[in-house]
Amino acid sequence: MRIACPFCGERENGEFTYLGDASPKRPTFAVDSGESPERVEDAFYDYVYLRDNVAGFMREYWYHGGGCRSWLIAERNTVTHEFRSVTAAPGVGASKPVQAGE
Amino acid sequence: MVDYLWNTQSPLQKALVAGRHGVAGAQAGVTLVEVRDLVLVQVMARRGKAADTAKAAKKLFGVDAPNTPKAVAGKSATLVWSGPDQFTVLAPRTDESSQIDAMSQAFSGAASLSDQSDGRCLIRVSGPRGRDAIAKFSSLDLHDAAFPVGTAANTSVDHTAVNCWREANGADGHPVYSMLVFTSFADSLWHAIVDSSLEYGVDTSRTRAA
Amino acid sequence: MKYSIFSLAKAALSGHQGWTRAWRDPAPKSHYDVIIIGGGGHGLATAYFLANEYGIRNVAVLEKGWIGSGNAGRNTTIIRSNYGLPGNTGFYELSMKLWERMEQDLNYNAMVSQRGIINLYHSDAQRDAFARRGNTMRINGIDAELLDAVQIRKELPFLNYDSPRFPIMGGLMQRRGGTARHDAVVWGYARAADQRGVDIIQNCEVTGFVRDQNGKVTGVETSRGKISAGKVGMAVAGNTSRVAAMAGMKLPIESHVLQAFVTEAIKPLIPGVVTFGAGHFYISQSDKGGLVFGGDLDGYNSYAQRGNMPVVEDVCEGGMAVMPMIGRVRMLRQWGGIMDMSMDGTPIIDKTPIDGLYLNAGWCYGGFKATPASGLVFAHLLARDEPHPEAARFRLDRFRRGAMIDEKGQGAQPNLH
Ligand SMILES: Cc1cc2nc3c(=O)[nH]c(=O)nc-3n(C[C@H](O)[C@H](O)[C@H](O)COP(=O)(O)OP(=O)(O)OC[C@H]3O[C@@H](n4cnc5c(N)ncnc54)[C@H](O)[C@@H]3O)c2cc1C
Ligand SMILES: [Zn+2]
Secondary structure (H helix, E strand, O other): OEEEEOOOEEEEHHHOEEEEEOOOOOOOOOOOOOOOHHHHHHHHHHHHHOEOOOOOEEEEEEEOOOOOOOEEEEEEEOOOOOEEEEEEOOOOOOOOOOOOOO | OOOOOOOOOOOOOOOOOOEEEOOOOOOOOEEEEEEEOEEEEEEEEOOOOHHHHHHHHHHHHOOOOOOOOEEEEEOOEEEEEEEOOEEEEEEEOOOHHHHHHHHHHHHOOOEEEEEOOOOEEEEEEEOOOHHHHHHOOOOOOOOOOOOOOOEEEEEEEOOEEEEEEEEOOOOOOOOEEEEEEEHHHHHHHHHHHHHHHHHHOEEEEEEEOO | OOOOHHHHHHHHHOOOOOOOOOOOOOOOOOEEEEEEEOOOHHHHHHHHHHHHHOOOOOEEEEOOOOOOOOHHHOOOOEEOOOOOOOOHHHHHHHHHHHHHHHHHHHOOOOOOEOOOEEEEEOOHHHHHHHHHHHHHHHHOOOOOEEEEHHHHHHHOOOOOOOOOOOOOOEEEEEOOOEEOOHHHHHHHHHHHHHHOOOEEEOOOOEEEEEEOOOOOEEEEEEOOEEEEEEEEEEOOHHHHHHHHHHOOOOEOEEEEEEEEEEEEEOOOOOOOEEEEOOOOEEEEEOOOOEEEEEEEEEEEEOOOOOOOHHHHHHHHHHHHHHOHHHHHOOEEEEEEEEEEEEOOOOOEEEEOOOOOEEEEEOOOOOOOOOHHHHHHHHHHHHHHOOOOHHHOOOOOOHHHHOOOOOOOOOOOOHHHO
16 A cells, blocks of 8 residues: 555555544533433444444545654545545644634 | 763664675765764644744744744754644754753744754665665655655655655765654664665765764 | 374375265255355354254355355465454453364364564554553453563564655554464364264255244245254354345445455565555565555445455555565465444344344454354354353444444444444
């Protein structure tokens, strides 16, 4: 695999580190919001442990640690290893002000 | 009280044995030079301050700071891209503290600076077979079309971070590459380059930044 | 036909023309008491134990390709029972005991070879961890010996003892560990299961589940038609999430690629299995003479049975560090298999929340050594509807309950287990 970093250009995948599926979102529960512990636990169980483990195109995090040290989001086919897109993850670089949820 | 003497010494103090190595011949295929006496400052724009940082750089160095992987020669310094909204400033060491003070003032409020002067080692590779030697240990595409003069890249060589850029061609018309590496890994990168160059014959030396 | 020295001699006399096929090639029936999805080692062993131990013979194993085309035929064939955590220790020792009698049980030469496995250590801290693991093993009646460098040097003189970075200080040896011929394990279970009435149906891909009005699984849709079943067990290794998704289930599993390598054949060199403790590298020598070795997962989700160059480089660097002479031998082949990596690195053998559907998965890259025990305990679960005592901790809900069995202590990052 070669990965086209939006900042550095195409590089061999040894320069990158993989985190995994970019879709799980950390649950947000307001403290003391009256949510049942069961529901909170279920939500965290789902977030931490369960995976769609997609066969096909998947959005995933890669880190260009051997290059520009940016977090990236790639769309990659897990069956063929083909990349469809590679873009900067939210918060990379300093151009944009901090966005909610970063 | 004991008096300490702070002596900066080259990270290649032992590894660099000046002279000719490998295949003998009239002309060395590779020329390898350690460039000493640099001031090196990493400039990282603060959140939302990329434009201010660019403006400050322009004012201080008289050129646009690179916002793609490029190395740009400015007034008294070279600016090398090192990631989104960050670059490294390289200048021959004259009066280090006033050089750094000037930058601190210029970028105040816009960017964070980090003095790397003695944290990195600069190695310059040139000669007719320089590119061939690098090709043995680097995965960068160094073809003229992909890596013309002025191109820069952050890459890794044997798991070690290296900032590489292409200088103006040498007097012999062959490409010249600069490689910036952490001092603690300099020895190992130096050996990799020398090893790769032996079959072409390699001249090694040390010089002051100019 | 019973295999023996006499049947071999007899066949030789008739020019080896009289051999019969080792298992039948039946068309699928319309109903089975139990359907096992997946004709790898685990699926076939499950069918064998269902028939042999639990008297359930109306069983089919459905395999989308040919049996052993998955990880069963792609692994580096290491067997061992040197696990340290409750749940694992006993289970893998049960498996080792079954390996020790497998060839008699199956009347098949699976080339089980207890040539020993040694895990090298390279620091004081690692020695202490290995000593502790060895003690855990011995308390549980499993053989383990802590050897120092002098002792190891006698058995393995070719290793790099004096490397300044990774000096070999000693190792934890399990002499009962070793290797087995992976294909022969598949064929042995297939033949023994077939002899006991199990239908092995190849080129039969499961494409969906048949459910009744209560949601209970009552059969499967396949590329060769619908087949009904009393119970359905999944043993599809790297494809677990895909098959589970057909039943609407999301699991604590990611699929990752693991590569393996073999060199040209050389004269006998490595007596047992050697693992490098300062990187990820393990090696043994096959009976054909090739050096068989491997290392880390590639590290990204994958359903492709091939990997990439960075791991090839990493594995070879590990090899060069611990055994520099390996640099003189040529690599012959290299391939990949899809690992069902669970969130704690430990398998799951349990009923699912769906009635009639049973799960055997999460083998990560250590499931070959588990093959016989996995088959036995999964058969027990399918037959009795309750977990086998040695697999009682391999529950699907352990993540929700916080009862992980994490040998490596990596947490829920499956590519690091
Ligand atoms: C390179 C490599 C090295 C390894 N080294 C070792 C080792 O040294 N020691 C060790 O203990 N373990 C090792 N393993 C792990 C071990 O091989 C696996 O954990 C084990 O083989 C998994 O069980 P199995 O044999 O049943 O899997 P598989 O052989 O993969 O069986 C699953 C079967 O399910 C079939 N299938 C999938 N989907 C469907 C469907 N929809 N319908 C019908 N059939 C389907 C597949 O075709 C496949 O044949 C290694 C694995 C690999 C890849
Ligand atoms: Zn990059």
